[in-house]
Amino acid sequence: MLRPLRLRVTLALSAAVIAMAAATAVAATGSCNYDIASINDGVEQIGISVECLGVEGISGFRSEADTKYWHTDAAKYSKGKAEFILDLGLMAREIDDFHGAMPYGQGVLVAPDMLLPLPQTNAEVEFHIRFNEADHGLDVLTALESASDGSYTISSRQIDEAGPVLIGTHIQAETVSGDPELRLVVPDTGLEATKAQLTAWVSATAQSNRRFWSQSPAPGGMIVLVPSSGRTGIPFGRVMSEGGAVVTILVGDGADGKALYDDWVLVHELLHLGSPIMRDTGTWLNEGIATFYEPVLRARAGWKSEDEVWREWISQMPRGMRAMTEIGLSNAGRGGIYWGGAIFVLMAEIEALKASNGAIGFSDCLREALKDGGNTAQRWPTEKLIELSDRMIGGDQLSKLLAAHVQQGSPIDLSTLWKRLGVAMAEDGSIVYDNAAELAWIRPLIIWGGRERPSPISSDGFYLPG
Numbered sequence: 001m002l003r004p005l006r007l008r009v010t011l012a013l014s015a016a017v018i019a020m021a022a023a024t025a026v027a028a029t030g031s032c033n034y035d036i037a038s039i040n041d042g043v044e045q046i047g048i049s050v051e052c053l054g055v056e057g058i059s060g061f062r063s064e065a066d067t068k069y070w071h072t073d074a075a076k077y078s079k080g081k082a083e084f085i086l087d088l089g090l091m092a093r094e095i096d097d098f099h100g101a102m103p104y105g106q107g108v109l110v111a112p113d114m115l116l117p118l119p120q121t122n123a124e125v126e127f128h129i130r131f132n133e134a135d136h137g138l139d140v141l142t143a144l145e146s147a148s149d150g151s152y153t154i155s156s157r158q159i160d161e162a163g164p165v166l167i168g169t170h171i172q173a174e175t176v177s178g179d180p181e182l183r184l185v186v187p188d189t190g191l192e193a194t195k196a197q198l199t200a201w202v203s204a205t206a207q208s209n210r211r212f213w214s215q216s217p218a219p220g221g222m223i224v225l226v227p228s229s230g231r232t233g234i235p236f237g238r239v240m241s242e243g244g245a246v247v248t249i250l251v252g253d254g255a256d257g258k259a260l261y262d263d264w265v266l267v268h269e270l271l272h273l274g275s276p277i278m279r280d281t282g283t284w285l286n287e288g289i290a291t292f293y294e295p296v297l298r299a300r301a302g303w304k305s306e307d308e309v310w311r312e313w314i315s316q317m318p319r320g321m322r323a324m325t326e327i328g329l330s331n332a333g334r335g336g337i338y339w340g341g342a343i344f345v346l347m348a349e350i351e352a353l354k355a356s357n358g359a360i361g362f363s364d365c366l367r368e369a370l371k372d373g374g375n376t377a378q379r380w381p382t383e384k385l386i387e388l389s390d391r392m393i394g395g396d397q398l399s400k401l402l403a404a405h406v407q408q409g410s411p412i413d414l415s416t417l418w419k420r421l422g423v424a425m426a427e428d429g430s431i432v433y434d435n436a437a438e439l440a441w442i443r444p445l446i447i448w449g450g451r452e453r454p455s456p457i458s459s460d461g462f463y464l465p466g
Contacts, residue, residue, distance in 0.1 A: 029124045030055030032080070033151075034116060037132035043108050043167050044089035052080030052119050061117040064100070065091055070117070084117050088167070098164065098226050098248055105187055107139065107168010109224065112243075113159045115167075125156040131167070141166040141173050141185060143222045143244030154243040163246025166224065173222065174199070178207030181216035182223060190227035193255050198225060201260040208301040209270040212293065214367050217274035217375050221245035228252050234265040239272045241376040247273070261303050268294045274370050276380035281406050284329040285382055288341015289366065299447055306447055307431040314425045317343050317414060326409040343414075344405060346446075350421075351397040352389065353442050361445060362398075365389035382406070 032052040039045040052058060058080045063070065069091040072084045092101040092108040101110040112129075119125060130151040131140040142165045144152035154162055166185060173183040186198050193201075202223055210216055224246060228235050231252035240246050247269050255263075271290040278285050295312050298304035320339030323332035332340050348362040369385055386398045404410040418424060422437025434440060444450075 029126060031126045031128060032119055034127065034129045035132065036115075036129065038138050039085065042089070042106065042169055043138070044087070046086050046088050046167075048084045048086060048117060050080075050082055050084070050117055050119075052125070055080055055119055055121055055125050056123055057121045059120045062120050063114060063117055064111070065095075065114040080119065082117065086115070088115075098250070102226075104166060104226070105168060105171055105189075107166055107171045109164050109166055109226070109248075111164050112144075112154065112162045115165060116159075118156070118159065123156075127154050127156065127159070128152070129154070137169050139166075139168055139171040141171060141183075141222065143220055143246045145220075145244060158242035161240055161242040163222070163240035163242075163244060164224070164248065176203050176206045176223065178203035178205070179210040179216050181219040182206055182221050185222065185224045187225060187227050190229070191225075191251055191253050191255065193251070193257065193260065197257050197260070198251070201257070202266065204261075204301065205266050205270060208267070208297045209273070211300070212271075212297055212363070213274040213370055215370065217270075217370060218245040218377065221247065221273060223247045223249065223270075225249050225251050233259050234263040237265040237269040239269050239376060241273075241277065243377075245273055245376050264294050264298070267297050271297070273376050275366060275376065276369065276374040276378040276385065277376060278380055278382045278385065281330045281382045282332065282337065284323070284332055284337045284341040285344070285385070286341075287338045288343075288345045291338045292342040292345040293363065296447060300449075309447060310423050310431050311425055311429065313342070313346070314418060314423070317346070321412075321414065322409070324405050324409060325411055328408040329406050331407075340405075343412075344401065347401055347412075347417075348389070348398055349446050350417075350439065350442060351401060352393045353445055354439075355393045355395050355397055358441070358445055358450065360393050361449070362389060363449065365392050368392060 030053055032050055032055065035049045037047050039047050050061070061082060069087045070084055072082060076083045088101070088108055088110065091114070092103045092110065095101045096103065098109055099111070100114050101108060116127065116129070128147070128151045129144070131138060142152060143163050144154055146152050171185070173185050176182040176184050184199065184202050186195050188195065191198070202225070221244065226248060228250040231250070232254040233252050234255065235250045235252060237247065237249040240248070249266055249269065268290045271293055272286060275286060275289050295304055295309040299306055299309050317339055319335040320341065320343045323329050323336030323340030324343050329336070329340050329344065345362060352360055352362045352365065365388060369388055372388070374380055374385065382402065386402050389398045390396050420437060420439045421443055422434035422440035423443065424432045424434070426432055
Protein backbone atom coordinates (compact mmCIF):
# COMPACT_ATOMS: atom_id res chain seq x y z
CA MET A 1 0.00 0.00 0.00
CA LEU A 2 1.47 3.31 -1.05
CA ARG A 3 1.38 6.38 1.12
CA PRO A 4 -1.12 8.82 -0.43
CA LEU A 5 0.21 12.07 -1.83
CA ARG A 6 0.00 14.90 0.67
CA LEU A 7 0.54 18.41 -0.52
CA ARG A 8 2.77 20.60 1.60
CA VAL A 9 0.81 23.80 2.12
CA THR A 10 1.72 27.17 3.60
CA LEU A 11 -0.33 28.45 6.51
CA ALA A 12 -0.51 31.99 5.18
CA LEU A 13 -0.62 34.71 7.82
CA SER A 14 -1.06 37.62 5.32
CA ALA A 15 1.56 39.16 3.10
CA ALA A 16 2.38 41.91 5.56
CA VAL A 17 2.99 39.51 8.39
CA ILE A 18 5.29 37.10 6.54
CA ALA A 19 7.13 39.74 4.55
CA MET A 20 10.46 38.38 5.71
CA ALA A 21 13.46 37.32 3.65
CA ALA A 22 12.99 33.94 1.98
CA ALA A 23 14.53 31.09 3.90
CA THR A 24 18.11 30.44 2.92
CA ALA A 25 20.41 27.58 3.84
CA VAL A 26 21.70 28.15 7.36
CA ALA A 27 23.76 25.92 9.57
CA ALA A 28 22.42 27.07 12.91
CA THR A 29 19.97 24.84 14.82
CA GLY A 30 17.20 26.55 16.72
CA SER A 31 14.11 25.29 18.48
CA CYS A 32 10.35 25.67 18.25
CA ASN A 33 8.17 25.19 21.31
CA TYR A 34 4.58 24.00 20.83
CA ASP A 35 1.73 24.08 23.33
CA ILE A 36 -1.29 22.01 22.26
CA ALA A 37 -4.62 22.07 24.04
CA SER A 38 -8.19 21.01 23.37
CA ILE A 39 -10.56 23.91 22.76
CA ASN A 40 -13.70 21.90 23.45
CA ASP A 41 -14.51 18.47 24.80
CA GLY A 42 -12.46 15.94 22.86
CA VAL A 43 -10.35 16.81 19.85
CA GLU A 44 -12.80 18.40 17.43
CA GLN A 45 -10.74 21.57 17.61
CA ILE A 46 -7.34 22.05 19.17
CA GLY A 47 -5.34 25.19 19.78
CA ILE A 48 -1.64 25.28 18.96
CA SER A 49 0.72 28.01 20.12
CA VAL A 50 4.21 27.98 18.65
CA GLU A 51 7.28 30.06 19.41
CA CYS A 52 10.54 29.53 17.52
CA LEU A 53 13.79 30.62 19.12
CA GLY A 54 17.14 30.98 17.38
CA VAL A 55 15.72 29.78 14.05
CA GLU A 56 17.02 31.89 11.19
CA GLY A 57 15.20 32.66 7.97
CA ILE A 58 11.63 31.75 8.93
CA SER A 59 9.31 32.86 6.14
CA GLY A 60 6.12 31.49 7.65
CA PHE A 61 4.65 28.15 8.62
CA ARG A 62 3.57 25.12 6.62
CA SER A 63 1.76 21.84 7.13
CA GLU A 64 1.10 18.63 5.20
CA ALA A 65 -2.62 19.20 5.84
CA ASP A 66 -4.93 21.29 3.68
CA THR A 67 -5.19 24.92 4.83
CA LYS A 68 -8.98 24.63 5.07
CA TYR A 69 -8.52 22.92 8.43
CA TRP A 70 -6.39 25.73 9.85
CA HIS A 71 -7.36 29.11 11.33
CA THR A 72 -5.01 31.78 12.64
CA ASP A 73 -4.92 35.38 13.77
CA ALA A 74 -2.27 37.16 11.74
CA ALA A 75 -2.06 39.88 14.36
CA LYS A 76 -0.63 37.37 16.82
CA TYR A 77 2.27 36.45 14.53
CA SER A 78 5.63 37.99 15.33
CA LYS A 79 9.16 36.75 14.63
CA GLY A 80 8.38 33.05 14.57
CA LYS A 81 5.61 33.20 17.11
CA ALA A 82 2.01 32.32 16.18
CA GLU A 83 -1.27 30.82 17.35
CA PHE A 84 -3.41 28.40 15.34
CA ILE A 85 -6.68 26.53 15.63
CA LEU A 86 -6.83 23.14 13.89
CA ASP A 87 -10.12 21.44 13.01
CA LEU A 88 -8.58 18.10 13.90
CA GLY A 89 -11.80 16.11 14.07
CA LEU A 90 -13.01 17.29 10.65
CA MET A 91 -9.59 16.68 9.11
CA ALA A 92 -9.49 13.12 10.46
CA ARG A 93 -12.99 12.29 9.23
CA GLU A 94 -12.39 13.66 5.73
CA ILE A 95 -8.91 12.19 5.24
CA ASP A 96 -9.67 8.95 7.12
CA ASP A 97 -6.35 7.33 6.32
CA PHE A 98 -3.87 6.12 8.91
CA HIS A 99 -0.98 7.45 6.84
CA GLY A 100 -2.17 10.99 7.60
CA ALA A 101 -5.13 11.35 9.98
CA MET A 102 -8.14 9.23 10.89
CA PRO A 103 -10.70 8.88 13.68
CA TYR A 104 -9.69 6.36 16.35
CA GLY A 105 -12.17 5.53 19.09
CA GLN A 106 -12.89 8.77 20.93
CA GLY A 107 -9.90 10.45 19.39
CA VAL A 108 -7.68 10.83 16.36
CA LEU A 109 -4.62 9.05 15.00
CA VAL A 110 -2.52 11.72 13.27
CA ALA A 111 0.95 12.05 11.74
CA PRO A 112 3.06 14.75 13.45
CA ASP A 113 3.73 16.60 10.19
CA MET A 114 -0.03 17.03 9.74
CA LEU A 115 -0.60 18.03 13.35
CA LEU A 116 2.06 20.73 13.68
CA PRO A 117 2.49 24.05 11.87
CA LEU A 118 6.15 23.74 10.84
CA PRO A 119 8.50 26.68 10.31
CA GLN A 120 9.48 27.36 6.71
CA THR A 121 13.25 27.42 6.92
CA ASN A 122 16.24 25.48 5.67
CA ALA A 123 17.71 25.41 9.15
CA GLU A 124 17.55 22.22 11.17
CA VAL A 125 15.11 22.79 14.00
CA GLU A 126 14.38 20.90 17.19
CA PHE A 127 10.70 20.71 18.08
CA HIS A 128 9.54 20.58 21.70
CA ILE A 129 5.87 19.61 21.98
CA ARG A 130 3.77 19.93 25.11
CA PHE A 131 0.22 18.58 25.27
CA ASN A 132 -1.97 20.14 27.92
CA GLU A 133 -3.58 16.82 28.78
CA ALA A 134 -5.47 18.21 31.76
CA ASP A 135 -7.68 20.26 29.43
CA HIS A 136 -10.94 18.41 28.76
CA GLY A 137 -9.39 15.11 29.91
CA LEU A 138 -7.11 14.84 26.92
CA ASP A 139 -5.15 11.59 26.50
CA VAL A 140 -2.01 11.51 24.37
CA LEU A 141 -0.10 8.39 23.30
CA THR A 142 3.16 8.71 21.38
CA ALA A 143 6.54 7.01 21.01
CA LEU A 144 8.33 10.36 20.75
CA GLU A 145 11.12 10.91 23.25
CA SER A 146 9.82 12.54 26.42
CA ALA A 147 11.70 15.03 28.59
CA SER A 148 11.56 15.43 32.36
CA ASP A 149 9.13 18.35 31.98
CA GLY A 150 6.63 16.20 30.10
CA SER A 151 7.32 17.59 26.65
CA TYR A 152 8.25 15.52 23.60
CA THR A 153 11.17 16.18 21.28
CA ILE A 154 11.79 15.52 17.59
CA SER A 155 13.93 17.23 14.95
CA SER A 156 12.85 18.70 11.62
CA ARG A 157 14.87 16.06 9.74
CA GLN A 158 12.85 13.32 11.48
CA ILE A 159 9.37 14.79 11.28
CA ASP A 160 8.38 13.31 7.89
CA GLU A 161 9.12 9.76 9.09
CA ALA A 162 7.83 10.08 12.65
CA GLY A 163 5.24 7.68 13.97
CA PRO A 164 1.62 8.81 14.45
CA VAL A 165 0.26 10.32 17.65
CA LEU A 166 -2.99 9.28 19.31
CA ILE A 167 -4.93 12.18 20.80
CA GLY A 168 -8.34 11.87 22.42
CA THR A 169 -10.21 10.81 25.51
CA HIS A 170 -10.32 7.35 27.10
CA ILE A 171 -7.40 6.18 24.95
CA GLN A 172 -5.07 3.92 26.87
CA ALA A 173 -2.04 1.76 26.11
CA GLU A 174 -1.13 -1.46 27.88
CA THR A 175 2.19 -3.16 28.36
CA VAL A 176 2.85 -6.04 25.97
CA SER A 177 3.50 -9.05 28.20
CA GLY A 178 5.63 -10.76 25.54
CA ASP A 179 7.91 -7.71 25.44
CA PRO A 180 7.37 -5.33 28.37
CA GLU A 181 9.39 -2.63 26.60
CA LEU A 182 6.55 -2.20 24.09
CA ARG A 183 3.06 -0.70 24.50
CA LEU A 184 -0.10 -1.78 22.72
CA VAL A 185 -3.22 0.17 21.78
CA VAL A 186 -6.25 -2.00 20.95
CA PRO A 187 -9.57 -0.59 19.71
CA ASP A 188 -12.56 -1.37 21.93
CA THR A 189 -14.97 -1.98 19.08
CA GLY A 190 -15.18 -2.67 15.38
CA LEU A 191 -13.47 -6.06 15.21
CA GLU A 192 -14.68 -9.64 15.32
CA ALA A 193 -11.70 -10.72 17.41
CA THR A 194 -12.03 -9.85 21.08
CA LYS A 195 -9.63 -7.50 22.79
CA ALA A 196 -8.27 -10.46 24.77
CA GLN A 197 -7.59 -12.39 21.55
CA LEU A 198 -5.82 -9.43 19.96
CA THR A 199 -3.75 -8.79 23.06
CA ALA A 200 -2.70 -12.44 23.29
CA TRP A 201 -1.75 -12.51 19.59
CA VAL A 202 0.39 -9.37 19.82
CA SER A 203 2.02 -10.60 23.03
CA ALA A 204 2.92 -14.00 21.54
CA THR A 205 4.29 -12.38 18.37
CA ALA A 206 6.31 -9.85 20.35
CA GLN A 207 7.70 -12.68 22.51
CA SER A 208 8.81 -14.54 19.39
CA ASN A 209 10.45 -11.39 18.07
CA ARG A 210 12.18 -10.59 21.35
CA ARG A 211 13.47 -14.17 21.56
CA PHE A 212 14.95 -13.85 18.05
CA TRP A 213 16.76 -10.59 18.87
CA SER A 214 17.77 -11.76 22.40
CA GLN A 215 16.48 -8.42 23.72
CA SER A 216 13.73 -5.92 23.18
CA PRO A 217 14.57 -4.41 19.79
CA ALA A 218 12.87 -1.03 20.32
CA PRO A 219 12.33 0.02 23.95
CA GLY A 220 9.57 2.60 24.23
CA GLY A 221 7.97 1.50 20.97
CA MET A 222 4.23 1.37 20.43
CA ILE A 223 1.95 -1.00 18.49
CA VAL A 224 -1.38 0.40 17.31
CA LEU A 225 -4.09 -1.90 15.93
CA VAL A 226 -6.42 -0.12 13.49
CA PRO A 227 -9.80 -1.61 12.45
CA SER A 228 -10.15 -2.07 8.70
CA SER A 229 -13.82 -2.42 7.85
CA GLY A 230 -14.83 -4.86 5.17
CA ARG A 231 -11.51 -6.70 5.13
CA THR A 232 -10.38 -10.01 6.55
CA GLY A 233 -7.04 -10.97 8.03
CA ILE A 234 -4.29 -8.39 8.32
CA PRO A 235 -4.35 -6.23 5.17
CA PHE A 236 -1.33 -4.05 5.87
CA GLY A 237 1.25 -2.90 8.41
CA ARG A 238 4.09 -0.43 8.62
CA VAL A 239 6.76 0.91 10.95
CA MET A 240 7.51 4.62 11.37
CA SER A 241 10.59 4.91 13.53
CA GLU A 242 11.99 8.44 13.58
CA GLY A 243 11.80 9.81 17.11
CA GLY A 244 10.44 6.48 18.42
CA ALA A 245 9.10 3.36 16.75
CA VAL A 246 5.37 2.99 16.06
CA VAL A 247 4.07 -0.18 14.42
CA THR A 248 0.64 0.39 12.88
CA ILE A 249 -1.32 -2.73 11.88
CA LEU A 250 -4.62 -2.80 9.98
CA VAL A 251 -6.84 -5.57 11.33
CA GLY A 252 -9.79 -6.79 9.26
CA ASP A 253 -13.14 -6.87 11.01
CA GLY A 254 -13.48 -10.53 10.05
CA ALA A 255 -10.17 -11.65 11.54
CA ASP A 256 -10.59 -14.43 14.10
CA GLY A 257 -8.03 -16.09 16.35
CA LYS A 258 -6.68 -18.58 13.82
CA ALA A 259 -6.47 -15.99 11.04
CA LEU A 260 -4.33 -13.78 13.26
CA TYR A 261 -1.72 -16.48 13.94
CA ASP A 262 -1.73 -17.67 10.34
CA ASP A 263 -0.88 -14.18 9.07
CA TRP A 264 2.65 -12.87 8.49
CA VAL A 265 2.27 -9.07 8.59
CA LEU A 266 2.78 -8.40 12.33
CA VAL A 267 5.78 -10.75 12.47
CA HIS A 268 7.32 -8.98 9.46
CA GLU A 269 6.79 -5.49 10.89
CA LEU A 270 8.11 -6.34 14.36
CA LEU A 271 11.25 -7.79 12.77
CA HIS A 272 11.95 -4.35 11.30
CA LEU A 273 12.39 -3.00 14.83
CA GLY A 274 15.70 -4.83 15.30
CA SER A 275 17.72 -3.55 12.34
CA PRO A 276 18.88 -0.03 11.47
CA ILE A 277 17.31 1.85 8.57
CA MET A 278 19.54 1.34 5.52
CA ARG A 279 18.55 3.49 2.56
CA ASP A 280 21.84 4.31 0.81
CA THR A 281 21.47 1.31 -1.52
CA GLY A 282 17.70 1.06 -1.29
CA THR A 283 15.29 -0.73 1.05
CA TRP A 284 16.18 -4.25 -0.09
CA LEU A 285 18.25 -5.30 2.95
CA ASN A 286 15.70 -4.11 5.52
CA GLU A 287 12.92 -5.83 3.61
CA GLY A 288 15.05 -8.89 2.90
CA ILE A 289 15.79 -9.37 6.60
CA ALA A 290 12.09 -9.14 7.53
CA THR A 291 10.98 -11.31 4.59
CA PHE A 292 13.52 -14.07 5.20
CA TYR A 293 13.25 -14.39 8.98
CA GLU A 294 9.45 -13.98 9.19
CA PRO A 295 8.70 -17.68 8.46
CA VAL A 296 11.66 -18.66 10.65
CA LEU A 297 10.15 -16.87 13.65
CA ARG A 298 6.77 -18.42 13.00
CA ALA A 299 8.38 -21.88 12.86
CA ARG A 300 10.21 -21.25 16.12
CA ALA A 301 6.96 -20.08 17.71
CA GLY A 302 5.23 -23.29 16.63
CA TRP A 303 2.93 -21.61 14.11
CA LYS A 304 4.52 -22.93 10.93
CA SER A 305 6.21 -26.23 10.05
CA GLU A 306 9.77 -26.55 8.78
CA ASP A 307 8.38 -27.97 5.53
CA GLU A 308 6.24 -24.86 5.10
CA VAL A 309 9.28 -22.60 5.54
CA TRP A 310 11.25 -24.34 2.79
CA ARG A 311 8.18 -24.53 0.57
CA GLU A 312 7.72 -20.77 0.86
CA TRP A 313 11.36 -20.03 0.06
CA ILE A 314 11.59 -22.44 -2.87
CA SER A 315 8.36 -21.17 -4.43
CA GLN A 316 8.81 -17.44 -3.77
CA MET A 317 12.53 -16.70 -4.07
CA PRO A 318 12.51 -16.91 -7.88
CA ARG A 319 10.66 -13.55 -7.72
CA GLY A 320 13.91 -11.95 -6.57
CA MET A 321 16.21 -13.57 -9.11
CA ARG A 322 16.16 -10.73 -11.65
CA ALA A 323 17.37 -8.30 -8.96
CA MET A 324 20.13 -10.68 -7.89
CA THR A 325 21.31 -11.79 -11.33
CA GLU A 326 20.46 -9.03 -13.82
CA ILE A 327 19.78 -5.50 -12.53
CA GLY A 328 21.19 -5.45 -8.99
CA LEU A 329 19.37 -5.15 -5.68
CA SER A 330 19.64 -1.35 -5.58
CA ASN A 331 17.63 -1.18 -8.84
CA ALA A 332 14.97 -3.70 -7.85
CA GLY A 333 11.24 -3.17 -8.02
CA ARG A 334 8.80 -4.24 -5.32
CA GLY A 335 9.12 -8.02 -5.74
CA GLY A 336 12.88 -7.78 -6.12
CA ILE A 337 13.24 -5.69 -2.98
CA TYR A 338 11.54 -8.29 -0.80
CA TRP A 339 12.58 -11.58 -2.38
CA GLY A 340 15.88 -10.43 -3.85
CA GLY A 341 16.73 -9.21 -0.37
CA ALA A 342 15.64 -12.56 1.07
CA ILE A 343 17.93 -14.45 -1.34
CA PHE A 344 20.81 -12.22 -0.24
CA VAL A 345 20.05 -12.97 3.43
CA LEU A 346 19.90 -16.72 2.73
CA MET A 347 23.28 -16.56 0.99
CA ALA A 348 24.66 -14.41 3.83
CA GLU A 349 23.50 -17.04 6.35
CA ILE A 350 25.18 -19.80 4.36
CA GLU A 351 28.44 -17.86 3.93
CA ALA A 352 28.59 -16.91 7.62
CA LEU A 353 27.87 -20.44 8.84
CA LYS A 354 30.40 -21.97 6.43
CA ALA A 355 33.13 -19.49 7.41
CA SER A 356 32.54 -20.00 11.16
CA ASN A 357 31.99 -23.78 11.02
CA GLY A 358 28.44 -23.23 12.17
CA ALA A 359 29.28 -20.99 15.13
CA ILE A 360 27.98 -17.70 13.70
CA GLY A 361 25.10 -17.07 11.33
CA PHE A 362 24.02 -13.82 9.73
CA SER A 363 21.27 -13.58 12.35
CA ASP A 364 23.99 -13.51 15.03
CA CYS A 365 25.59 -10.59 13.20
CA LEU A 366 22.25 -8.77 13.20
CA ARG A 367 21.94 -9.28 16.94
CA GLU A 368 25.43 -7.88 17.44
CA ALA A 369 24.50 -4.82 15.38
CA LEU A 370 21.46 -4.35 17.61
CA LYS A 371 23.67 -4.49 20.69
CA ASP A 372 25.69 -1.68 19.09
CA GLY A 373 22.54 0.42 18.94
CA GLY A 374 21.54 -0.46 15.39
CA ASN A 375 17.77 -0.65 15.76
CA THR A 376 15.10 0.92 13.60
CA ALA A 377 15.55 4.35 15.19
CA GLN A 378 19.06 4.59 13.70
CA ARG A 379 20.27 5.12 10.14
CA TRP A 380 23.28 3.12 8.98
CA PRO A 381 24.95 2.76 5.59
CA THR A 382 24.54 -0.77 4.26
CA GLU A 383 28.28 -1.35 4.31
CA LYS A 384 28.44 -0.70 8.07
CA LEU A 385 26.26 -3.72 8.80
CA ILE A 386 28.05 -5.90 6.25
CA GLU A 387 31.51 -4.94 7.53
CA LEU A 388 30.44 -5.65 11.12
CA SER A 389 29.27 -9.08 9.97
CA ASP A 390 32.54 -9.82 8.18
CA ARG A 391 34.53 -8.90 11.28
CA MET A 392 32.44 -11.31 13.33
CA ILE A 393 32.93 -14.26 10.99
CA GLY A 394 36.52 -13.35 10.09
CA GLY A 395 36.80 -12.60 6.37
CA ASP A 396 35.25 -10.57 3.59
CA GLN A 397 32.67 -13.02 2.29
CA LEU A 398 29.67 -10.79 2.83
CA SER A 399 31.39 -7.71 1.41
CA LYS A 400 32.07 -9.73 -1.74
CA LEU A 401 28.44 -10.85 -1.81
CA LEU A 402 27.32 -7.23 -1.52
CA ALA A 403 29.66 -6.08 -4.29
CA ALA A 404 28.44 -8.84 -6.58
CA HIS A 405 24.72 -8.13 -6.28
CA VAL A 406 23.92 -4.62 -5.08
CA GLN A 407 24.69 -2.45 -8.11
CA GLN A 408 24.52 -5.06 -10.83
CA GLY A 409 23.46 -8.66 -11.07
CA SER A 410 25.76 -11.66 -10.87
CA PRO A 411 24.88 -15.24 -11.83
CA ILE A 412 23.52 -17.59 -9.20
CA ASP A 413 21.61 -20.85 -9.59
CA LEU A 414 18.87 -21.41 -7.02
CA SER A 415 18.31 -24.98 -8.15
CA THR A 416 21.94 -25.81 -7.43
CA LEU A 417 21.73 -24.02 -4.09
CA TRP A 418 18.70 -26.07 -3.00
CA LYS A 419 20.51 -29.25 -4.08
CA ARG A 420 23.58 -28.35 -2.04
CA LEU A 421 21.34 -27.70 0.98
CA GLY A 422 19.59 -31.01 0.39
CA VAL A 423 16.06 -29.71 0.04
CA ALA A 424 13.62 -30.03 -2.87
CA MET A 425 9.94 -29.52 -3.54
CA ALA A 426 8.16 -32.37 -5.31
CA GLU A 427 5.45 -31.84 -7.90
CA ASP A 428 2.74 -32.37 -5.29
CA GLY A 429 4.27 -29.60 -3.11
CA SER A 430 5.76 -31.92 -0.52
CA ILE A 431 9.29 -31.23 0.73
CA VAL A 432 12.00 -33.84 0.31
CA TYR A 433 15.25 -33.70 2.29
CA ASP A 434 18.66 -35.17 1.46
CA ASN A 435 20.72 -35.31 4.63
CA ALA A 436 23.78 -36.48 2.68
CA ALA A 437 23.94 -33.22 0.70
CA GLU A 438 27.02 -31.00 0.98
CA LEU A 439 25.35 -28.26 3.06
CA ALA A 440 22.61 -30.31 4.73
CA TRP A 441 24.21 -29.59 8.11
CA ILE A 442 23.36 -25.90 7.65
CA ARG A 443 19.59 -26.39 7.27
CA PRO A 444 18.74 -26.80 10.98
CA LEU A 445 21.07 -23.95 11.89
CA ILE A 446 19.12 -21.61 9.62
CA ILE A 447 15.70 -22.70 10.84
CA TRP A 448 16.40 -23.33 14.52
CA GLY A 449 19.47 -21.18 15.12
CA GLY A 450 21.69 -24.00 16.33
CA ARG A 451 19.64 -24.37 19.49
CA GLU A 452 17.18 -26.97 20.61
CA ARG A 453 13.86 -26.50 18.95
CA PRO A 454 11.97 -24.09 21.21
CA SER A 455 8.59 -25.03 22.60
CA PRO A 456 5.64 -23.33 20.89
CA ILE A 457 4.67 -19.94 22.24
CA SER A 458 1.33 -20.09 24.01
CA SER A 459 -1.46 -17.91 22.76
CA ASP A 460 -3.41 -18.04 26.03
CA GLY A 461 -5.71 -20.75 24.75
CA PHE A 462 -7.22 -18.73 21.91
CA TYR A 463 -5.25 -20.46 19.19
CA LEU A 464 -2.19 -22.65 19.38
CA PRO A 465 -1.21 -24.44 16.18
CA GLY A 466 -0.45 -28.13 16.52
